[in-house]
Amino acid sequence: MVSLSDREVSAEIIKSCRSGDREALRALYDLYKDRVYSISLYFFHCDQAAASDVTQQVFLKLMTRIGQFRGDAEFSTWLYRLVVNTCMDTARRRKSYVEISDRLVMEVFAGPGSPEEDYSRAQMASSVRAAVSALPPKFRIAVLLRYFEDLSYVQMAKALHCSMGTVASRLSRGHKILAERLRDWVGTKG
């Protein structure tokens, strides 16, 4: 059984994946699935079905295209390029299917605590989710990649197909919009 504790993947795992080793693929999936899923979930306004769909597509693409990964870049950068492409392509397709997107559904995330206990925390989280959802897609994906994966600006530039300056600009503007939208909440916290 392959087990990975390091966030970066060894050349051996990649090699095993290329030769079709299902266990190695499962190990890769286990290592990245939650981050890929979380990014997709928040990118698609907490739509669980869309997030599942994107996560599935990303790992299927990974399986078929891993032969193209030459190892001259970090694996995570290559993987997140797949994530970005899949998210943006899916978002473009969904634009023309308003009827379907109106039927979006979301998984139940409610914890075991009573609504009263969690009210303030839930309200805050809800405001943040709404603010992230409202960001323009290019800002949203940049903010999510930085937050969930902590990629460097060089890695993000590769994943987003843009310059480091553009990454910096999108992150600055994205975070500023978030702060502006959440200003009311800060005001109530005093």
Next chain:
Amino acid sequence: MFTRHVSRRLAAFIDGELPPPKARQAEVHLGRCALCQADREQIRFGMEILEHLPSVGAPEAIWASIEAACRESPSRKPPAAHRWRLAFAATLVLTLVGAAYWRVAHPFGVRWEVVRLAGSPAVDAKHIRGVGRIGAGEWIETDSVSRASVKVGQIGSVEIAPNTRVRVVTARAGEHRLALERGEIRARIYAPPRLFFVDIRSGTAVDLGCEYVLNTDEDGSGLLRVTKGWVSFQWKGRESLVPAGASCQTRALLGPGIPYFDDASETLKQALEHFSFEEGQSDALSIILGESRVRDTLTLWHLLSRAEVTDRERVYDRIAVLAPVPAGVSREQALKLDPETLRLWKEELAWTW
């Protein structure tokens, strides 16, 4: 001399990603420019606030669906280095030849495995003793002591309860569809949404990645009870979204009613049945509103679009009391049933469902 504003570089400055000369330049500018100082604080706050965005675990069903996709499409297997082009071409040719042969040899598509669980279930009137097969257009029927399990392609299984009659309508990778004439089935589906459908006379249950029990009589009256994930219960352009822990009744000629959580009060459930399928909607509505808890905003959200125009405000007000109305949802748009507003509101309310 006053240098150019550095707002667009501030995230990189805060993250320590600016090259030293540019970082020094930004620092000098920030020492003098109140506008950029304010922007820096805002951006810093925007970064910190993301800590309230929890990481969410990917559902187990995703891996199952990846494996299923690999099994159904062998070309998805990872290509060996240096040979992938050849392998792809060979796979394409074989797939085309295979598909042509399959079309001729199997006009009804794939046949699913049927396993006898008890008694003597029958496929197209032929009793099966151990394991049988069922394809599109064929019926499976159980008597009062028989039960069977059908393996639905590579995406899950359906258990057929006693006294049930069900037909396989479509058995393709992109669409798995059953028609339940009477009786009860329990479906367990581990696939991306909208690959598995069950038709009954008064609606269609569309799988959104879930487990559920669906029963119906021959007239079409029945009940959908979801135990995992979500099901979309549809009929003539109307849709009821039913999450885990909730149920939805359906009636002949009327279609699915309004979903409710199984732990809702009996009074609420009875009132909901009156509201959905009988006369006297206004009295029933008062009871439903009075009995609703935070979680019952599932029911109230559906009610909003099904109540009379004159009652809509009462429903809106009750939801607003139970859960904060999110930014982007205006009373005016919600009462007009603006689809985008309702969608936004549902997504926020669903965190409490």
